[in-house]
Amino acid sequence: MSAFSRTPQAFRPAVMCTVLAVAAMVSMPCGRRSAGVPPSNDLLIIGYDREPDTLNRFSTHILEDIQSCISEGLTTTDEQMQVVPLLAAEVPTLQNGGVQIRADGGMDVTWKLRPGVTWHDGTPLTSADVKFTVDAINGPNYNPESTDGFDRIRSVDTPDPLTAIVHYREVYAPFDIQFIRGVLPKHVLDGRDIDHAQDYNRNPLGTGPYRLAEWRAGEYILLERVPHYWRGDAYPRIRRLLFKFIANTNTRINQLANGEVHLVALVPWDKYGDIAGLRSILVHKTPGNAYEHVTLNERQFPPFADVRVRRALLHALDRERYTKTILDGLAPVAHGPIQPASWA
Structure with missing residues (x-):
């Protein structure tokens, strides 16, 4: 539902914590647990939770992390x-x-x-x-x-x-x-x-710092740095990005811990405790721009049309406790659909 909907909403603990887990460098005292290929400016391996449906940014129905490396916006x-x-x-x-x-x-x-x-x-x-x-x-x-x-x-x-x-x-x-x-x-x-x-949708022409080198269906997408990028030949710093498709969350975390991948983005909050204590992994938390909520359907349940009922329900919910227990304190309570990190 649109963030600008006028439909009454309740129970709004904000999912304000995006967790980025990165395998620790070998040179760090904690080290890594296996001799996987270490992250470098030559190759960064990302454990990605899904395979794109298309690389056309205007057609895709999922996240655009890979596409945005190829196609830039105004x-x-x-x-x-x-x-x-x-x-x-x-x-x-x-x-x-x-x-x-x-x-x-x-x-x-x-x-x-x-x-x-x-x-x-x-x-x-x-x-x-x-x-x-x-x-x-x-x-x-x-x-x-x-x-x-x-x-x-x-x-x-x-x-x-x-x-x-x-x-x-x-x-x-x-x-x-x-x-x-x-x-x-x-x-x-x-x-x-x-x-x-399909020549464009699977291998789009862009202006960005990377272009498609290989798309092996069901396995990975490999991007390579384009020569003479318009921002300057010094960019991008990393020559190749390999997005490895790993749908299972536990498998992604295990491969991160073992050094098979170097980075995993958007780790589910309920897995934070599993990885925060691993010495081979660095966890970075940053505010996100999303929130969880329950939408109250006034048409199907007329009492919700009464603002007093909605207010009573909101006051009856201990949202602070929910965020501290269910979400392990990783997200604050949201008091509206526009988050602090939003451009609005």
């Missing part, structure tokens, strides 16, 4: 969840003139692309790619994972190769993350059935 978020420019030269705002509110209630957002950025095949990234992406997502011949925000766009103008003016039918608050998934390469996909363009 913007991204920093460690404080602030929106910052990536492929865009700047984030449009009212203050810098990039956002204009029209008299008819709509808004125009002007994106200035960073000059000198090319797709991995050497073709320049241009505003035509921005327009093509909007038209494809809103068109009848493509079935993307979501059209949210795009369906509010009336048209896109491209006065020059580095400028795209996006015309919204209405004011749209999260416009600055509209293209956080990036854009589609027009010169590769124009006139094609994107849903079935």
Whole structure:
């Protein structure tokens, strides 16, 4: 359910702790338990809990950790969840003139692309790619994972190769993350059935620091550093990333402890106690941007429509105790759908 839903909600302990477990380096006093390939700037092995359905960021229905290494957005978020420019030269705002509110209630957002950025095949990234992406997502011949925000766009103008003016039918608050998934390469996909363009969907052309080297179904995806990345030849620091598909949580943790993988992200909270005491593993905790809740259905149970009932239920639940016992103190109580780490 949308975080902005007006449906009454209760029991909101926030899942605010993302756990990142990393195998300790051999040089550390604790060492590692086996002589697995150590993490290095040549190769980092990630224990990943699922295999992607596609590498097309606009089509995937699961996490985009692998895809985001290949395809970059016009913007991204920093460690404080602030929106910052990536492929865009700047984030449009009212203050810098990039956002204009029209008299008819709509808004125009002007994106200035960073000059000198090319797709991995050497073709320049241009505003035509921005327009093509909007038209494809809103068109009848493509079935993307979501059209949210795009369906509010009336048209896109491209006065020059580095400028795209996006015309919204209405004011749209999260416009600055509209293209956080990036854009589609027009010169590769124009006139094609994107849903079935398997050459792109399994090996997308991007602008990011990595490209696909190998996808062995059911086993792993190997990414390799692209030459002459637009941020500079010094980046990325790590030459290869290997995402090893390990669906079973216990197996991922065991392989981390044994040195078969170097990093496991999003460790379930109930496994934290199992790994926190292992000397061969470093655990990093960081605030997340999600929360758990129970939605009260007013239509199926009319008493929930009474605000006094909802308040009574909320007061009757000892959420502080739940977070300390069920969640082992790893998450605070959430007092609303917008978390401290949220851009909102």
